[in-house]
Amino acid sequence: MSSAISPLAPTHVPDMPAIAGVRMATAEAGIRYKGRTDVLLALFDPGTTVAGVFTTSKCPSAPVEWCRANLKSGKARALVVNSGNANAFTGKTGRAATKLTADIAAKTIGCKPNEIFLASTGVIGEPLDATKFAPVMQSLANSVSGTFFHEAASAIMTTDTFPKVATATARIGKAKVTICGIAKGAGMIAPDMATMLSFVFTDAAISAPALQGLLKEGVGSTFNAVTIDGDTSTSDTLMMFATGQAKGCPKIARAADPQLKAFKKALHDVLADLAEQVARDGEGARKLIEIVVEGAVSDKSARKIAMSIANSPLVKTAIAGEDANWGRVVMAVGKAGEPANRDKLSIWFGGIRVAHKGARDPGYDEAKVSAEMKKPEIFLKVALGMGKGRDRVLTCDLTKEYVAINGDYRS
C-alpha cells in the first residue's frame, strides 16, 4: 500500500456539518488491517429514504446483490461498510456473510435486516468473516455522532492516500437543506460506476423513487466520467440517504419536481467534487488529467473517445513522463471506433494547440508545451470537427508507482 499522501490531494478540506437524522461511528474490527479503523456504521432515523447505483459488473459482490435486493422498500435504518475485504466472489459463504452482518446490525439497532445496507471493499475472493462485526456492533451503535464524516471517510479507505469528503447546501422551497458525501477509490476505477464506494447523505425530504432518479442523473457527468485504469470493480457502489429532517422542507415525490433545481446543482457539485478527488487519488497518480472532447457526432460519441484517451496506457505513460506526445492522442482517438476524420482533428495541451487539421500545428512551440506538461494538472482538449457532441472526463497518469502498488497489493 501507498503511504505518502497523493501530491494531487486537495489543499482545502471542508468542514462537514451534521445531517439531522444521520449519526455515525467507526471501529477496528480487524478484518484485514491492523491499527486502523475498518468498519463504519451509519444510523438513520426512521423515515429515511434510500437510493443506489451499482457496478455494471456481471460478477457483482455479495453486498451489491444484497443492496440491490433491498432497495425496493426504499427505506434505510443503517449502513455498514467495511474495508479490507470486498466479500466478492465468495459464493454461498459471501451471501451468508451479508445476511449475518445485516442480522447483527438489525438486532443491535432494532429494525428489519432489509433496512440495513452493506458495502465491502478490499481483496476479492477471500471469505469475509462477518462474525468479527458482532463484538464491535453494540459499541458502534452506542458511540454514534453526527459530525463524523472525516472519520467515516477514513474507515472505508483501502489504497486511498487521503479521505474524501464534500458538502453543499441548497434551498428546496424555503427550506435550507444540506448534502454531505464521502467516497473512496482508488484503483479499479472505471465508468458505470466509476467509484468503488461513495455514500451521500441529505436532510432533504425526497421519496426513494425521486432520490433514485436524482442519483442516476447525477452520476453521468461525475463518477461515470472518471477512470483510473479502465478496470471496473465488482463492488462499485454509490448510495444516497435522505432523512427528510430539514426544517420546513416540502416532501418531494418526483425527480422532475421543479423545486429540486438548486438541489440538483448542489448534488452535482458534491458528486463532481468526490469524483475528482477519486481521480486525484488514483493509484500512483502524479498528474490529474482533464480531457475535453468536442465536435463529436454526439455527446455519447465524445464520451467514448474521451474514455479511449483516458484509458490509453500509452497516453497515460507519456503524461507521466511529462511528454506532450499528441501522436498517442491521435492513436487513442483512432482506436475508439467512433466517427473521426484525421484531417479535421485538432489537439490542445494546456490550452496550446499542438495539432491542427490532421497535422502538427505550424506554430507549435514544444518548449511552451513542455512547461505545461510539468504542471500537476494537465488539460487536454480534442476537437473533432464532426458535430456538436461534447464531453469531459477525468483521469490520472500511469506511473511506476501504479505498477508497484498493484504488483504488491495482495502479498
Place this chain on the structure above:
Amino acid sequence: MSSAISPLAPTHVPDMPAIAGVRMATAEAGIRYKGRTDVLLALFDPGTTVAGVFTTSKCPSAPVEWCRANLKSGKARALVVNSGNANAFTGKTGRAATKLTADIAAKTIGCKPNEIFLASTGVIGEPLDATKFAPVMQSLANSVSGTFFHEAASAIMTTDTFPKVATATARIGKAKVTICGIAKGAGMIAPDMATMLSFVFTDAAISAPALQGLLKEGVGSTFNAVTIDGDTSTSDTLMMFATGQAKGCPKIARAADPQLKAFKKALHDVLADLAEQVARDGEGARKLIEIVVEGAVSDKSARKIAMSIANSPLVKTAIAGEDANWGRVVMAVGKAGEPANRDKLSIWFGGIRVAHKGARDPGYDEAKVSAEMKKPEIFLKVALGMGKGRDRVLTCDLTKEYVAINGDYRS
C-alpha cells in the same frame, strides 16, 4: 528505448531460406536513429501478387492509406519500410512523403509507383523527410540478396529488443512451397490488427484475391489474438507477397481451393509464431501470459472476455508481481459485459484450479500456485460454464519498465 533483450525471447532462431523472386537489402537512411539500419527494401520479380490487412484505426497513417489504395491491382514489385517515423498524422506532407518514396523506388527499379508498397513505424505526428530515401535507394537496389530476413527484421525494429522471423514449408499439389515472415512490435499492440508491422513472403502461386482471403483467415487466431496494452496503432500492417516461382506449383485462384490445406496450416504456424514473438517482446514484458477462456456462449464472447482479462492493468500488474490474484480475473470477466454467471465460474493458474463455482477452490494451495507464478510463462484458464465458446489470446505483464519505456520514448 530498452536495450536488454527480452528475457522471453525465443532461444532458437530458425534459418530463413531464400524465397525465389524475393530479394532484400537494408540501409542507414538516418530517419531518426543513428548507427543502425532503418530502411528496408524488398524487391519482387514481375508476377508477384500482394494482399494486406491493416489497422482498424479511424486515423490511419499515410502509408496505410497508400497501401490500401494500391492493393486493388494485386501486383507488387517492391516494399519500402522505414523505422523511426510512422508518417502518421502528418497531413498533406504525409501523403506527399508516401508519393515521393514510391516515386523514388519506382524510378530506381523501373516499375509503376502503384506497384510499390510502403510501411513506416515510429513516432506519430512528425513529418517524414522522404528525400532521405533518395541517396540510399540505388545502392539498396544494387545490393539486394535473397537470404536477408534477419537483417530485414532488424531494420524495422523500434522498441523491439529482438528481430522476429519465422518460416515454414508446405506442399501445394506436388510442389514444395516456402513461407518466410518477419515482424516487429512491441507496444501499441491490440487486436484488429495486433502487430505494428509484419511481412510474409512465399514462392507459392496464389492469386491476389486468394492471398487476401488466406491472410484474413490467418490473422484471426494469431495477430488479432495478441494484445500488449490494448492500444491500437495508426500503422498496423500485415502484408503478404507471393512470387509464384516455386517449381511446379499449380496456380491457385481461390482461398477455398482444397489444394491449400497444408499451406493454410503452414501460414497459420508462421503468423502464430510471429504473433507470439510480438507478445514475448511486449514493452517491459517479463511474463508471457496465455489466456484460455472456455464455456462462453460463443467463440466471439470468449474472445471479448479473454481480451478483457488480457488488457486489465490490474491483472497484468498482479502477474508482474507474481501474485495469483484471481479476484482480479473475476473483475475482468465481470467488466467484459458478456454473459457470465459468477456461481459457475472456475479459474486456473498454471493448471491449478484456484476458484470453482463462484468461490475459492477448497483445495487451493497458494504455495503451489505461487511457484507457478514465478515461471516466465503463465497459463491462465477461465471456464464460464455457459456454453461451448472458446478462445485463446496472448499478452504479457505490465511492469515498471513498460512505464519507463513509454514515459521516455519520445524525449
